[in-house]
Amino acid sequence: MTPNAQPDQNAPVLGTWRNPYGSLLEIAQHEANGHVSGTYRSETGATGTYPASGWIGEAHDGNRPFAISVRWRPLDSDVIDPGWHWVSIMTGVLYGGARFQVLHGLVASGPFDAIELAEAGVYSETLTFERVSVPVPAVRAAVPRLSSRSAVGMRGVKNGWIESLEYTYDEFGSVSGTLKTRDGAQLMLLGFTDPSPECTLQSVALAALDRAHDGRMRAIGLGGFVDRHARRVTLERFTARAVAHGNRYAGVSVAHETLEVAFIELSSGAARNEVMTS
Numbered sequence: 575m576t577p578n579a580q581p582d583q584n585a586p587v588l589g590t591w592r593n594p595y596g597s598l599l600e601i602a603q604h605e606a607n608g609h610v611s612g613t614y615r616s617e618t619g620a621t622g623t624y625p626a627s628g629w630i631g632e633a634h635d636g637n638r639p640f641a642i643s644v645r646w647r648p649l650d651s652d653v654i655d656p657g658w659h660w661v662s663i664m665t666g667v668l669y670g671g672a673r674f675q676v677l678h679g680l681v682a683s684g685p686f687d688a689i690e691l692a693e694a695g696v697y698s699e700t701l702t703f704e705r706v707s708v709p710v711p712a713v714r715a716a717v718p719r720l721s722s723r724s725a726v727g728m729r730g731v732k733n734g735w736i737e738s739l740e741y742t743y744d745e746f747g748s749v750s751g752t753l754k755t756r757d758g759a760q761l762m763l764l765g766f767t768d769p770s771p772e773c774t775l776q777s778v779a780l781a782a783l784d785r786a787h788d789g790r791m792r793a794i795g796l797g798g799f800v801d802r803h804a805r806r807v808t809l810e811r812f813t814a815r816a817v818a819h820g821n822r823y824a825g826v827s828v829a830h831e832t833l834e835v836a837f838i839e840l841s842s843g844a845a846r847n848e849v850m851t852s
Contacts, residue, residue, distance in 0.1 A: 597616045675700065675703075677828070810828060
């Protein structure tokens with residue numbers, strides 16, 4: 575299914591949003607189909623400006639489901655640290671156009687002594703973002719777009735929500751692809767992955783929009799790892815629904831997905847996606 579949400583002019587999304595750590599999410603682009611993009615400026619374990627891309631759904635009772643991914647390779651620095659191989663997914667709700675509340679999943683593929691992280695995992699925390707500026711002009715973030723692409727295809731191996739998933743990514747790690755659910759829906763995927771993993775685990779963060787059986791839009795965030803040795807993918811699935819603010823504890827649910835890699839090409843030059851059928 576191709577998302578068909580329309581921007582809500584009464585609750586503008588464009589602008590700069592700050593969380594309690596002082597980090598800034600700047601949404602610079604909001605397209606008619608719900609796609610949002612911009613940058614994330616961190617002042618915590620990593621300092622820099624990072625690309626962000628995701629989706630925001632149409633409103634229900636003034637609130638909107640939201641999912642955005644972040645690639646922890648800075649746009650404004652060449653200083654290499656372990657976080658270059660990481661990504662994040664943030665999934666939650668925009669309440670009344672004034673406050674984002676999201677479940678943040680930091681997909682860390684290896685240890686990082688500077689922030690006391692000793693092992694790989696999806697590290698989760700609830701974050702709230704408040705608007706701190708008027709909307710900014712709709713200008714795309716200056717993310718390098720390289721011509722060479724690699725392809726990944728996978729299929730669900732358990733009774734999960736995902737039947738199959740396939741995508742391509744460029745040398746910077748920008749992802750685009752599709753996801754097929756068990757009930758036959760086709761969802762457009764955007765996000766980031768580590769294009770040059772230094773270990774067995776390749777981090778990935780993906781976002782999509784889905785329409786539930788009741789007709790309401792949901793935002794889907796997927797964060798986890800491609801295990802290149804075992805050829806298996808494990809993902810945490812965050813599903814956001816536009817609940818009332820008083821019910822915000824029910825805004826995001828968490829589930830686990832396991833998939834098998836059916837096709838993977840990690841060298842440069844792959845031109846298309848492919849998924850093997852069972």
